[in-house]
Amino acid sequence: MNIKQITPYQILDSRGEPTLMVRMVSDSGNSAEFAVPAGASRGANEAAEKRDGGTDYSGKGVSSCIEIITNIIAPKFIGYPLSQQDDFDGLLIALDGSEKKANLGGNTLLGLSGAYLKLSAVENEKPLWQYIAEANQTTPEFPRLFANIVGGGKHAPGLDIQEYMVVPATNTPTEAIKVIYNVYHTIQKVMQNLYGPSAKLVGDEGGLAPIGTNTEVILEAFSQLNAKMESKFDIAIDAAANTFYKDGIYTIENQQLHASDLLKLYESWDAKFPIFSIEDPFAENDVEGIEILKTLPKPEKPFLIIADDYTVTNKDKIEELQKAELFDGVIIKPNQVGTITETFEAIKAARASKAKVIISHRSGETNDNFIVDLAYGVGAMGMKLGAPMRGERVAKYNRLLEIQADLDANQSNVANAEQVVNSAPPMTERSARPVPNLSVPPAPSATATTSTPVVSPIPSPVSNNPMSLPQSPPTAPPPPPSVPTTPIPPTQGPQLSP
Ligand code: PGA
Ligand code: ZN
Secondary structure, three states: OEEEEEEEEEEEOOOOOEEEEEEEEEOOOOEEEEEOOEOOOOOOOOOOOOOOOOOHHHHOOOHHHHHHHHHHHHHHHOOOEOOOHHHHHHHHHHHHOOOOOOOOOHHHHHHHHHHHHHHHHHHOOOOHHHHHHHHHOOOOOOOEEEEEEEEOOOOOOOOOOOEEEEEEOOOOHHHHHHHHHHHHHHHHHHHHHHHHHHHHOEOOOOOEOOOOOOHHHHHHHHHHHHHHOOOOEEEEEEOOHHHHEEOOEEEEOOEEEOHHHHHHHHHHHHHHOOOOEEEOOOOOOOHHHHHHHHHOOOOOOOOEEEEOOOOOOOHHHHHHHHHHOOOOEEEEOHHHHOOHHHHHHHHHHHHHOOOEEEEEOOOEOOOOOHHHHHHHHOOOOEEEOOOOOOHHHHHHHHHHHHHHHHHHHHHHHHHHHHHHHHHOOOHHHOOOOOOOOOOOOOOOHHHHOOOOOOOOOOOOOOOOOOOOOOOOOOOOOOOOOOOOOOOOOOOOOOOOOO
């Protein structure tokens, strides 16, 4: 099958800013669409984003991308065969010809590359994740979810750190999402008691954006809640340190720190509230920070170090930086590099360097849930998908649930078919009609042992004590909160009650 038509158009993203949608139609009449996301805390080496400039849409319109597709790209690719992703992307990259895709725009190329991938999957009559898995020779597996609970940095006012996330221990979507739901709504109640109505505000990724809080309050609330929940989670941070770094100094929560002192601050948080991972702990151009990362003990680091702005989904950057195995995990965002093929290459490079793969959304998202099929298809260790709040984030949660429902339905179809076979009379006594071949996709390991959900129901509203968490349900064992109480100096925030 070949490309019959390419229709680019401008849509709005979750910040209400323009972005590019590309619809591609095949000559068999199938079609697919890809919407390009946009970042706010971008690494310096990301693929260039083409915007119109001028006054319309504050200069952020993408009609220049649409013109490029209509006038330059579409005429060359009408009639081009599908299912040849490497070649298609290679031609796009060659047409652009620049190092950072500044001529045609990384956003222009990703819209085309993504629509081509999706349409190829449709033409091959495969779910997108399966098509991706076959292309990469990977085993599909649900990722652990890195869910943003509280936001700051460039995504929300009030906090210097960009993201405070929870990572449920289970990777089964129905169970993980229940944990995330409980944490999000309980922490919102705690924040509301501490800071009033501002706890109802949310940042760009749907994370809570209370005004007047600080890191220790948030981490203590997470830790206390974790101790009370039956289904456990890890705590992850995206510092996005570029955003609070200037001239060798990090300005964070009223302190001015060099990289070595910032590491001590991270370590002090970790000592009180064990942290699973910290993303972009130092600014990407801070040489002192890179030197510190080199000296961290391996493999026994205090927490996993995750690269985002450092590596920008670029195979060469990943290979270069990972010679010293600086990072334990690498964030993958297709629009940082601009094509699907290069995204696959970055994933391979990360794995080859022993880093865990974490697929990620951007802060400016759309309802396109491509990243879910990507994360499941390549069997990524993790996926960042924001909070379970706001349509464009919820679209990702719901796609995970859809994939799980499809897999579960296929499994029960197989079970039913086997039952029919076993209870049927012997072959000689019945017509030799073959049992339907249900072509079952590989089941994710977590769903193979489906257990009764163990997450506690949403607790009752919090008590008058501002930091005391809602009581566990009767089924949950009541372990005493083991989180050390952290006296917060009055200038930094309210003191936590024991
Ligand atoms: P961005 O940030 O999408 O706003 O660039 C996300 C991140 O830093 O992980
Ligand atoms: Zn990041």
